[in-house]
Amino acid sequence: MNLKRKFFSFFLVFFAFFLPSNYAIIVDFNALSPAGGAKNLSTQGFDLSSTGSNGFALLAGGTNGCSPACPFNGTTYLFSFNEVTFNLQSGASFSLASFEGAETNQGQTPGGLTASTIQVIGNLAGGGSVSANFGLDFIHDGEGPQNDFQLFTLPGTFVNLTSVTFEGIGGAGRFTMDNVNFDDIQTPEPSVPEASSVVLLGLSILGMGKYCLGNFYKR
Numbered sequence: 113m114n115l116k117r118k119f120f121s122f123f124l125v126f127f128a129f130f131l132p133s134n135y136a137i138i139v140d141f142n143a144l145s146p147a148g149g150a151k152n153l154s155t156q157g158f159d160l161s162s163t164g165s166n167g168f169a170l171l172a173g174g175t176n177g178c179s180p181a182c183p184f185n186g187t188t189y190l191f192s193f194n195e196v197t198f199n200l201q202s203g204a205s206f207s208l209a210s211f212e213g214a215e216t217n218q219g220q221t222p223g224g225l226t227a228s229t230i231q232v233i234g235n236l237a238g239g240g241s242v243s244a245n246f247g248l249d250f251i252h253d254g255e256g257p258q259n260d261f262q263l264f265t266l267p268g269t270f271v272n273l274t275s276v277t278f279e280g281i282g283g284a285g286r287f288t289m290d291n292v293n294f295d296d297i298q299t300p301e302p303s304v305p306e307a308s309s310v311v312l313l314g315l316s317i318l319g320m321g322k323y324c325l326g327n328f329y330k331r
C-alpha cells in the first residue's frame with residue numbers, strides 16, 4: 113500500500129469513528145437485587161415505570177419471595193402486577209427484538225392471578241403505535257427441569273420506538289419477564305461531535321496529509 117492509499121484509509125476510518133452507530137442492550141435485571149413493589153426503577157440505560165396500583169417487583173425466582181413458587185431461571189427478573197413501560201433515558205429511539213415471559217405463582221390457571229396473554233404496545237417515533245399479543249403456556253414448575261419462561265419474538269414492525277409497554281391481559285393481569293432484547297439503539301447525540309467540528313478536524317488532517325505527501329514526492 114503506497115503512502116497515498118494509507119492516508120485515505122486513515123481518513124475513512126476517522127469519519128467512520130464519528131458516524132452515529134446503533135447498538136443493542138438486553139435488559140436482564142441481573143445487576144439488581146430482589147425487591148418488593150415499586151413503580152419506577154432505572155437499569156441499563158432504561159427507565160421503567162408503571163401506572164398500575166401495585167407496580168412491579170424484582171424476584172430471584174423459585175420459592176425465594178414466592179409461595180407457591182414463581183418461575184425460575186437462576187437470575188433476577190421482573191414481576192409485573194399489571195403493566196410496565198420502558199423508556200430509554202437518552203431519549204433515543206430503539207427496536208424491540210424479543211423478550212422472555214412467564215407466569216407468576218405455580219399452580220395458577222387461566223383466569224386466576226396470572227395473565228393469559230402479555231400484550232406489547234410500542235409507541236412509534238413518527239406517531240402511532242404497534243401491538244402484538246403473546247400467550248403464556250402455563251407450564252412452570254419453579255426450580256424444576258421445565259423451562260418456565262417462553263421466548264417471544266416481536267414482529268418486524270417494532271422498530272423506531274420511543275417507548276414500549278408490556279401489559280397482562282386476562283386473569284388479574286400478573287406476569288413475569290426477563291431478557292428484554294432491545295436493538296437498533298442510536299448512539300446518544302452528546303457523544304457525537306458537532307458536524308462543523310468534524311469537518312474542521314477533517315480539513316486539518318487533509319491539509320496535514322497534503323503537506324506530508326508533498327514532502328514525500330519532493331524527495
Ligand SMILES: [Ca+2]
Nearest residue numbers: 140187188290
Ligand atoms: Ca435476569
Ligand SMILES: [Ca+2]
Nearest residue numbers: 250251252260
Ligand atoms: Ca411458562
